[in-house]
Amino acid sequence: MSKPFDMELFLAGVPTGSHATRQRHVRQARIIQADIxxxxxxxxxxxWQRKHVVWFLGHRLDRRSDATRYYYLLTVRLLARRLEKSWVFNL
Incomplete structure (x- = not known):
């Protein structure tokens, strides 16, 4: 029996900033993970491949506000940094 993937542990040490900011990134990363x-x-x-994240940003956030899409983009950039990928995303 395998354990479920722990996104908080995966992102530990990557996000910086206040506690609320780090918690937002973890919460949004879990939403991204669940949708993918x-x-x-x-x-x-x-x-994941870049196309999976592009799909999430393009199709799952298409009716969200610009601010929401921006905050998800920040979270995606943290995920890419943690994965050591050179992915570039544009809104």
Missing amino acids: AKRWQLKTPWA
């Missing part, structure tokens, strides 16, 4: 897992059955960020 539901769509492509990829449980961990290690299995």
Whole structure:
């Protein structure tokens, strides 16, 4: 039996800033993970490709405010930094 993926542990040490900011990044990363897992059955960020994250930013946030999309973009950049990927995203 495998343990569920712990996004908080995965992002530990990457986000900086206040406690509320770090918690927001973890919460948003869990939402990203859940949507990608539901769509492509990829449980961990290690299995993600850039196209999966682009799909999330483009299709799951299309009706959200500019501010919400910006905050998710910041979280995606932290995920890319943690994965040591050179992904570049534009809104």
